[in-house]
Amino acid sequence: MLVVLSSTAEDGEIVVSSHPKVNITKELLHTSLNRQDSRRVFLPVSENIFKRLVNICYENGLYEALETAAEPDNVAASPVVGFIATHLLRVANIFTSIRYTLHPHLRELGDNLIAAVSETRNWAHSPVRCISWHPHCTKMALATLDDSVRIYACDTPTRIIKCKTQRGIACVAWRPLSALVMAVGCDKGVFVWSLDPTSMATRPTTNCATLLKRPHHTPVTGVTWGPQGDLLLTSSATDTTMYVWDVELEEFSPVRRVDGGGVTVVSWSPCSTKLFSATTGTTFRVWDTSQWTADRWNVISGRVQTACWSPCGSVVLFCTTTEPLIYSLFVTKLFSLSTPLYQEQPSELLQSALIAADLTLMHTGDGHTVGGLVVSMAWDNKGCRLAVLFRDSPLVAVFRSSVTPTGAHLAPCCFINGSSGEIPNVISFQQNFEEGSMLTIAWSSGRIQHYPFIYSPVDNVVEYTRRSVMEHSRLMSDSSVNNSTFFNSFKSM
Template identity: 40%
Template sequence: MCSLALFPPPLSGGQITLYEANNELVAGSSPDCYEKQHWDPPSLNFPRETLKPHSRPESSSKAAFLDHKDTLWMRSAGAWYMLAYILPKWLAVSSGCVLALIRWMSSFHGSLFPHLTLSGEEMTAEFSQVLDWSDSAIRSFAWHPHTDKFAVALLDDSIKIYNSRSATAPTLKHRLQRNVSAMQWKPLCASALAVACHTCLLVWHVDPSSLSTRPSSGCAQVLSHPGHSPVTSVAWSPSGSLLVSASPVDTAMMVWDVAAENCVPLQRVGGGGVTNVSWSPDGSRLLAATPSALFRVWETRMWTCERWPCLKGRCQSACWSPDGSRLLFSVQGEMVIYALTFSDMTGGPKSAAVVADLSETTFSGIDDITVGGEVQSLAWDPTGERLAVLLKGTEFLKSSLIYFNSSLAFKWEWKRPLNLNPGHILQMFSSLKSVTAI
């Protein structure tokens, strides 16, 4: 098992990690030290002051109505009370008992799944893979799996697309594009981008050869289902034929046929909803994390699933190995990374193994630097060589980005036991918000 104590000490004296060249990390005191490579990536600078949030937040429309504290059930009870003089006494008593039972069931359900008491925006922030999602200038980031292109969702609900082969950076805006929590490009396609929004799921179709900087809203498909919002996670199948969406308030995942704009729910009892979905690269399995201390792994041939309970909390983040045989995941409240190994043999894995210890470690030197904590998000690169880990940090410890060297760098090692080896601790100018594989 690998631990942070085995890592080389992080940079000190104001040095930051700029880039990697010839398998070596290059550091400097400012981005001006950056040397030109074969692709000069765009300089992304989004000051929060220039990103104005939407002028009508989720609760602002309440000001147009008279305030009252009576719920629907309380108003119904008041109506029954006012009409009690013309109703039989037994009916009034039985109605009161039914109302009390409904109130008790509602409060009991809320105690089992506390996230259901949150507003839609609070729920999105709670289950987002982005650190401090509510105040982050960048809400989501998605690399294209086949080309040098990526999409960035910003605080003002706009999405910008950058392409190494074009100087045009289209900006995507839609009236339903609110509180973007996740994005993913469609595999084997250059133009389709799935976006998880507050009330629906949007699929943008943006022609990469177009010179338009502001595609019309007609380029977006709107996919929605009753009771399936906010959408916090999306995942394309490796073939691009199916799209899965998840919502913390819906115990069913929606499997979408985007071309037909219809969906099939996949539902199991328990969990209180689905927070995160992730398709294995070989398409044989699908991870479904829940707000409770369990997650499910579906096999996509017969669509059966296995339940995996967690000890302390819910599954915070997860990622698949390139061949889809291993699943790495982190649990809220724990400073370790677990691994599950799947095979075609009957029975499957019996338990998860700890492969990395991320407990707080202090590196002595000119500046005593402490690194460690809970995992916010995980990302494994397609070659299996590097595993990137974003650590949450605490009130007294800033968030940090580290990476492990994986033993799966070569295909002939994919069937061997997984070993994570020490990589590097990357030093940034400011707190990092999200992590994704390049």
């Protein structure tokens, strides 16, 4: 029997008493004016056509300047400029139409593109856009609607990281094996903030930040650190190239694959030997990070929306934008498939990619709806709980999970419901919670809720199994050979 838990329940308050209590209210958010709104503050001035086009090109780009120059009034004022702009627009529109045909996702730009690929529900209006727990201590970073990052820890002042060029924050990731270093992916690139742990300043200056950017690599929609903290990988939904950065030297190495489109989802495995990347098309890849070779996979329709690794790094779970299913991929056994998996295949091939859970929309006994398409998933670092955030449901689903040499196994545990009118926007597990698993939920009201799952001694068997699988995964990876692999999702179980 599944239980719907209320977010106002007092169970577990003692366990979370040392956790920061956060509520991102409207008073805390100082949303900056956009350019259109800021222009209304000033009186309009008259300027010649050439100066106006230069300003438009600087603020909005060359294409906007050409469209302005091709307007009838501007053509009459400057026929030569209008003639050139009109013909350049025709050529540009031809190339643009071809580009949009090959990559439809590029029709969205800026914040619209980030919202389309984000793992945050209602990213454009959510008070909290990202949650990132520090891997080694009880310290939490929140990216909020006003394009700032707030760092919360018990008994310490809240630090607010913000600068005028850090807009449209899409992702935040703490650096492993460091005290206060984090990467913030946004519209302009990646800001790597290195803060002084001994400083009492609550508003660090931009001198603490390093901006990493590459041409055509914005907005940055994915960042992930290597488990040792020595390398940072960034991706953009507009760029087919990923970049692996040495942050201290500000040097990079490109990782290119032409097909599939821009890269939306990136996740380094806990064992550091593999990397998962998903594109805006049907293609996703599992990389061997020792030589940076990739196994290419495909879903039938849509794209991969979210993915997460098992703690041992042998299994990756993922969901697509068109199916209410959780797929389980056992990456230590890769097979070359020439036909779709929904056709008849030998049983050993089916075990390489299975449906772990069917999340078809359903109604609970108390009138709630749960299930449907998935926005985000989070797997705790013990491999015992998996949290699922849906696109349309007001509930967060929690599964009991385990990993064996045959793959991942999920069993329904409970549903979590917010207060009246609240919907969940972001989910994340605390990484250093020793007593069990700590799920953090950001609700649409701005309230941050911590849900502890305390394990009994019987659950130690799961931890033993995880260590056994990790050793099995290491032995398999030492003897495995990378092959080009194709995966086709199937709808029938």
